[in-house]
Amino acid sequence: MARIKDVAREAGVAASTVSLVMNKKGYVSEATRAKVEAAMKKLNYVPSEVARNLSLNRTNTIGVIMPSLSHPFFGEVVEALEAALYEQNYKMMLCCTQHKENSERTFVEMLRRRTMDGIIMGAHSLDVALYDDLKQPIVAFDRYLNDNIPIVHCDHHQGGQLAAQILLSQGCRQVVEIVGYQGVSTPANEYHWVAADRLRRHGVQVEMLEMPWNAFSYRDFMASARELFQKYPEADGILGADLSVSACLNVAAEMGRRVPEDLKLLAYDGTAATRMGLQPITAIRQPIEELAQLAVKKIINLVNEEQDDSPWVLPPSLLAGKTC
Amino acid sequence: MARIKDVAREAGVAASTVSLVMNKKGYVSEATRAKVEAAMKKLNYVPSEVARNLSLNRTNTIGVIMPSLSHPFFGEVVEALEAALYEQNYKMMLCCTQHKENSERTFVEMLRRRTMDGIIMGAHSLDVALYDDLKQPIVAFDRYLNDNIPIVHCDHHQGGQLAAQILLSQGCRQVVEIVGYQGVSTPANEYHWVAADRLRRHGVQVEMLEMPWNAFSYRDFMASARELFQKYPEADGILGADLSVSACLNVAAEMGRRVPEDLKLLAYDGTAATRMGLQPITAIRQPIEELAQLAVKKIINLVNEEQDDSPWVLPPSLLAGKTC
DNA sequence: GTGAAAGCGCTAACAA
DNA sequence: TTGTTAGCGCTTTCAC
Numbered sequence: 217m218a219r220i221k222d223v224a225r226e227a228g229v230a231a232s233t234v235s236l237v238m239n240k241k242g243y244v245s246e247a248t249r250a251k252v253e254a255a256m257k258k259l260n261y262v263p264s265e266v267a268r269n270l271s272l273n274r275t276n277t278i279g280v281i282m283p284s285l286s287h288p289f290f291g292e293v294v295e296a297l298e299a300a301l302y303e304q305n306y307k308m309m310l311c312c313t314q315h316k317e318n319s320e321r322t323f324v325e326m327l328r329r330r331t332m333d334g335i336i337m338g339a340h341s342l343d344v345a346l347y348d349d350l351k352q353p354i355v356a357f358d359r360y361l362n363d364n365i366p367i368v369h370c371d372h373h374q375g376g377q378l379a380a381q382i383l384l385s386q387g388c389r390q391v392v393e394i395v396g397y398q399g400v401s402t403p404a405n406e407y408h409w410v411a412a413d414r415l416r417r418h419g420v421q422v423e424m425l426e427m428p429w430n431a432f433s434y435r436d437f438m439a440s441a442r443e444l445f446q447k448y449p450e451a452d453g454i455l456g457a458d459l460s461v462s463a464c465l466n467v468a469a470e471m472g473r474r475v476p477e478d479l480k481l482l483a484y485d486g487t488a489a490t491r492m493g494l495q496p497i498t499a500i501r502q503p504i505e506e507l508a509q510l511a512v513k514k515i516i517n518l519v520n521e522e523q524d525d526s527p528w529v530l531p532p533s534l535l536a537g538k539t540c
Numbered sequence: 541m542a543r544i545k546d547v548a549r550e551a552g553v554a555a556s557t558v559s560l561v562m563n564k565k566g567y568v569s570e571a572t573r574a575k576v577e578a579a580m581k582k583l584n585y586v587p588s589e590v591a592r593n594l595s596l597n598r599t600n601t602i603g604v605i606m607p608s609l610s611h612p613f614f615g616e617v618v619e620a621l622e623a624a625l626y627e628q629n630y631k632m633m634l635c636c637t638q639h640k641e642n643s644e645r646t647f648v649e650m651l652r653r654r655t656m657d658g659i660i661m662g663a664h665s666l667d668v669a670l671y672d673d674l675k676q677p678i679v680a681f682d683r684y685l686n687d688n689i690p691i692v693h694c695d696h697h698q699g700g701q702l703a704a705q706i707l708l709s710q711g712c713r714q715v716v717e718i719v720g721y722q723g724v725s726t727p728a729n730e731y732h733w734v735a736a737d738r739l740r741r742h743g744v745q746v747e748m749l750e751m752p753w754n755a756f757s758y759r760d761f762m763a764s765a766r767e768l769f770q771k772y773p774e775a776d777g778i779l780g781a782d783l784s785v786s787a788c789l790n791v792a793a794e795m796g797r798r799v800p801e802d803l804k805l806l807a808y809d810g811t812a813a814t815r816m817g818l819q820p821i822t823a824i825r826q827p828i829e830e831l832a833q834l835a836v837k838k839i840i841n842l843v844n845e846e847q848d849d850s851p852w853v854l855p856p857s858l859l860a861g862k863t864c
Numbered sequence: 865g866t867g868a869a870a871g872c873g874c875t876a877a878c879a880a
Numbered sequence: 881t882t883g884t885t886a887g888c889g890c891t892t893t894c895a896c
Contacts, residue, residue, distance in 0.1 A: 591873035
């Protein structure tokens with residue numbers, strides 16, 4: 217495999233000149249440029265990225281930590297992150313923590329080893345202390361890690377307001393909110409509190425149904441949905457994450473409940489999962505692509521130590537459907 | 541940031557000794573080991589992976605190319621690949637080609653630049669010539685690239701036999717198979733030909749319904765399902781990829797067709813998408829996790845130039861459901 | 865415009 | 881056991 221030296225020798229110039237040509241830097245005469253390019257072609261030269269990285273102290277790689285990929289929300293997020301990174305000439309290194317003991321720690325360790333220029337952290341950390349004395353750039357994706365790590369996120373307060381407003385305008389009187397396991401707190405939970413508060417102010421009865429710990433399979437969502445209908449048969453409105461609500465839609469059909477006539481279903485997130493059925497689910501949509509682009513922009517600015525006073529928050533929107 | 545030299549000076553030894561300690565290689569006396577470890581701790585030393593990579597000419601990184609992540613099949617595959625790589629102390633660099641012009645070329649270029657030790661290629665290549673004179677290790681994931689690139693895949697021949705057998709045993713007389721766009725060929729298509737052949741031998745009428753080019757949204761699947769019921773109202777059996785069949789199940793409900801009484805639905809792949817409804821879809825399941833583990837084992841063996849005569853093919857299995 | 869030389873931070877052969 | 885030395889392959893400063 218040809219190295220820069222070989223190219224230099226072949227072209228009859230110094231290695232540094234080859235470097236200049238490759239990187240289109242400084243001034244190089246047309247004649248030498250041509251010679252160098254010919255030599256590169258002849259030797260089928262491909263520069264070593266690793267050597268370059270060592271020299272520049274930069275890898276152009278960003279690490280992404282997410283719980284899983286099989287959950288549609290994270291799948292869509294990671295896909296969007298990869299696209300945004302590619303756009304900026306960055307590579308993505310991926311770590312999924314959900315089923316892997318210690319993987320988060322290992323991954324952060326790689327960051328310290330300068331394998332990556334920075335990370336975008338979107339998993340619920342099992343060990344927040346990991347991030348405490350970390351010098352490298354981090355951007356959190358809808359997660360609170362500590363006071364020094366900035367968060368890119370959707371405006372969940374507004375999301376909650378919007379949700380309440382919709383359910384109110386649909387005339388709901390008893391709403392059940394399906395919330396994740398409350399042992400871990402995530403910023404996204406806020407929409408639940410905001411919506412509940414606003415609904416209650418308007419005289420709506422609000423109940424919270426908590427999912428068990430580590431329940432992420434559709435089977436679990438179905439179980440919770442059944443529990444919901446059993447515990448709150450009078451409910452006329454349901455608010456929860458996409459898959460929770462999708463399960464409710466299925467169970468409602470099973471029980472002969474008419475949606476949206478007698479029961480309003482409102483999903484939060486608005487991934488493709490809300491589109492996968494005869495009856496698209498009305499949803500508060502997190503702007504996944506835009507959030508991903510923002511996170512990428514932020515992490516790259518952090519890596520480059522560039523000033524960036526633009527906001528870290530993006531508004532949700534309403535995704536039309538037939539369940540509200 | 542402390543370097544190996546600093547640690548060496550602090551511990552009063554040579555850099556090479558520090559290296560030996562870090563990598564647990566060769567013989568180092570307990571006393572010096574302790575001194576070195578103390579120095580590392582004191583200086584908060586973290587070795588540079590990049591320098592190590594340059595020295596070893598190895599990155600312990602494998603690139604993965606897939607069309608997308610939002611499609612459940614690929615999401616599950618990539619998640620499993622990442623887990624298997626992690627298990628072997630490898631990192632995963634990801635590239636999604638679906639919506640990105642030229643990204644495949646760029647990614648392969650990174651392989652040539654030795655950013656990664658090898659790649660697992662699971663996207664349908666837009667430019668097979670890219671792989672022709674590539675020296676680096678590649679394993680294809682259910683894709684044919686060229687005669688030199690080995691393929692990890694599910695036994696689709698057996699999958700087709702199994703599918704036919706099930707539909708026959710259910711007494712189907714007119715089966716429609718929903719096939720992907722035929723302008724690009726993928727190994728997975730084989731199950732369609734095999735199943736069709738076997739069904740026809742048994743006197744079953746078989747029709748092929750082709751999806752349009754680049755149709756991957758659920759909306760597209762619904763459209764094809766509607767087309768199917770309109771074109772072949774007499775069909776009593778349907779075979780196709782998970783999402784195609786899921787759409788058929790929805791449309792069947794809409795049209796009042798009884799499944800499985802009057803219409804048998806059989807999905808191929810068996811991702812979580814077949815579980816997301818009241819009526820789980822009977823499926824021929826590709827062993828995604830095992831395939832991922834196999835692909836990882838194969839690529840690592842290739843990287844290490846280790847002999848490996850184990851098979852590249854894994855059998856499908858039957859995933860029980862309520863549509864057949 | 866171009867080349868010589870030092871440096872990025874680590875590993876490994878060989879000598880001591 | 882441990883240290884010396886020479887790489888790994890590129891970038892960059894600074895003479896010329």
